[in-house]
Amino acid sequence: MTSLPYRIVEHPADTGFEVWGDSVARLFEAAAMAFFDIMWRLGPSRKGPPRIIEVTAGDREELLVNFLEEFHYLYDAEGLVCTGVEILTITERKVTARAWLRDFNDAMDLELLSVKAVTYHQLFIGKKNSTWEGRVFLDI
Amino acid sequence: MQELNVHNLRQIDRYRWLVPRQGKMRTDGMVFLDKRLLEHIKNDKSITQVANVAWLPGIVGRSLAMPDMHQGYGFPIGGVAAFDPERGVVSPGGVGYDINCGVRLLRSSLSRDEVIGEVENLVTTLFANVPSGVGSKQRNRKLDKNELKQVLNRGAQWAVQNGFGTRDDLLHIEESGCLDWADPAAVSDRALERGQAQLGTLGSGNHFVEIGFVETVFEEELAQGIGLFPGQVTIIIHTGSRGLGHQVCSDFLRLLQHASKKYGYELPDRELCCAPVHSPEGQEYLAAMAAAANFAFANRQLITAAVRRTFEQVFGLGASKMGMELVYDVCHNIAKFETHEVEGRKRELLVHRKGATRAFPAHHPKVPEAYQQTGQPVLIPGDMGRYSYVLVGTDRALRETFGSTCHGAGRLLSRHAAKKAAKGHNVVRELADMGVVVRGAGRATLVEEIPEAYKDVEDVVRVVHEAGIARKVARLRPLGVIKG
Numbered sequence: 001m002t003s004l005p006y007r008i009v010e011h012p013a014d015t016g017f018e019v020w021g022d023s024v025a026r027l028f029e030a031a032a033m034a035f036f037d038i039m040w041r042l043g044p045s046r047k048g049p050p051r052i053i054e055v056t057a058g059d060r061e062e063l064l065v066n067f068l069e070e071f072h073y074l075y076d077a078e079g080l081v082c083t084g085v086e087i088l089t090i091t092e093r094k095v096t097a098r099a100w101l102r103d104f105n106d107a108m109d110l111e112l113l114s115v116k117a118v119t120y121h122q123l124f125i126g127k128k129n130s131t132w133e134g135r136v137f138l139d140i
Numbered sequence: 141m142q143e144l145n146v147h148n149l150r151q152i153d154r155y156r157w158l159v160p161r162q163g164k165m166r167t168d169g170m171v172f173l174d175k176r177l178l179e180h181i182k183n184d185k186s187i188t189q190v191a192n193v194a195w196l197p198g199i200v201g202r203s204l205a206m207p208d209m210h211q212g213y214g215f216p217i218g219g220v221a222a223f224d225p226e227r228g229v230v231s232p233g234g235v236g237y238d239i240n241c242g243v244r245l246l247r248s249s250l251s252r253d254e255v256i257g258e259v260e261n262l263v264t265t266l267f268a269n270v271p272s273g274v275g276s277k278q279r280n281r282k283l284d285k286n287e288l289k290q291v292l293n294r295g296a297q298w299a300v301q302n303g304f305g306t307r308d309d310l311l312h313i314e315e316s317g318c319l320d321w322a323d324p325a326a327v328s329d330r331a332l333e334r335g336q337a338q339l340g341t342l343g344s345g346n347h348f349v350e351i352g353f354v355e356t357v358f359e360e361e362l363a364q365g366i367g368l369f370p371g372q373v374t375i376i377i378h379t380g381s382r383g384l385g386h387q388v389c390s391d392f393l394r395l396l397q398h399a400s401k402k403y404g405y406e407l408p409d410r411e412l413c414c415a416p417v418h419s420p421e422g423q424e425y426l427a428a429m430a431a432a433a434n435f436a437f438a439n440r441q442l443i444t445a446a447v448r449r450t451f452e453q454v455f456g457l458g459a460s461k462m463g464m465e466l467v468y469d470v471c472h473n474i475a476k477f478e479t480h481e482v483e484g485r486k487r488e489l490l491v492h493r494k495g496a497t498r499a500f501p502a503h504h505p506k507v508p509e510a511y512q513q514t515g516q517p518v519l520i521p522g523d524m525g526r527y528s529y530v531l532v533g534t535d536r537a538l539r540e541t542f543g544s545t546c547h548g549a550g551r552l553l554s555r556h557a558a559k560k561a562a563k564g565h566n567v568v569r570e571l572a573d574m575g576v577v578v579r580g581a582g583r584a585t586l587v588e589e590i591p592e593a594y595k596d597v598e599d600v601v602r603v604v605h606e607a608g609i610a611r612k613v614a615r616l617r618p619l620g621v622i623k624g
Binding site for chain 2: 008010011012013014015057058061062065066069073076077078113114116117118119120121123137139140
């Protein structure tokens, strides 16, 4: 069994996750995976054509918040869930990703947690030895 | 930033603890707790957060926290802070993501005995009439953006003009259900898009509609003044501004991160980002926040209409025949301009309440005519199995806490711990054994919201009552609950 590249962190009123990867790109992909796993349990589906997602920010931490918020918005406003994401390019202030999105399906998908927002609370991205580590808390 | 904990507190009396000014704090902090509640927060960061708020420019008086305080984002939950509008700041972190999350209470002329045989039916009908749950949406009511902007301009007044209540309702809502400085133009397209299908929906998490009854009256005269009597059926509605409000907060946290740098503020936490009240950024946030607050007022008004319709369907009588009147509607997460006396001088201040309730006393000009003799009703929901409280505001609250008190019980267990505690239990059946019929949109929400997951709200209410920052009027016991 492959272990997941994230760990859920909880306090009484908080849910968040710690995440890691061998590059910033892998870290962002792992954060997206953690975020989706917290929000949904999705049924099987065939991968449709991907959509290009482009997000900008003032620094790397804010970029991670904005990146996750993008998927949150697509879900809350358009009812879209993400079944896969691949970072194409990433700098301190801009990320471009390929994301596979589809409509949420009441019959086979389960909503696990209502997330109000991705927060800046104890937000962190850093490099320890050769591993990139990050931490994100969600308002729920 | 220095991490503070309970050892940094200096006890003033049984319920008041000072967080002495140190480092870059501009003022002291003050928290209202007893020793039992102190135990609950000893491992979280809420005391540090009280101290962090005291860093903010233009803070007037102390950085405060109510007895249901716990760790939040930026401000602690239960945090109250007032700022000078000329020299001070506004911070989205002092309002929170669920802008104008709040509670309203309806009373009726029905008695517990008259509804007890219909609770199941009421809960099922209510569940059908109020869209609930994660991402809940109105199937047949998606407002176009122009109509939505009307909602954002006029709040509960829009709802009443469109047939979702009476003019009398508006007299019993904080600020009459409309913050008149709202400007929908300050609200992003994304926020509008998230709100278009969510007006009149409950949402998820700790949001609920509860049918209950007045179990205990503590002060007969006050209860009569609020129109409450023992055995009377009541309804509590707890929800906020849904995705629209969350998006407004996220949008402005982003904008104000940059503003904080522009104005040269040194902040201990990014979630405390802020801008001068009179700056373009500060004014834009306040205009958007007020618009989101108005959405929340309208949201609770539409759910009120659904509650009245539910009772009409079940009992075959008009809502007015059943005396279904609005007692009051309070905001929990808001920043508002209010006049307060500071060191003997009346000053206009921008008061932030994040997980705290306004609690103005009798004869205060902002208290509705109906409550001039009693003080403003304060509604404190508990968990879904136990009880909720009706309190009134006091002079002491006005003097000590900018007229603020607690807002609820506060969580005790994380969601994961609650799930673990509920494992092997049939939550619905156990609550039914306690006399509470529950319908939840998802099992996940129900198990996360088990009574054991929350502090006993009585512990919180005892502190505000004995500290004099609110006064107990009545305790309400649940009969039926729909959870988001």
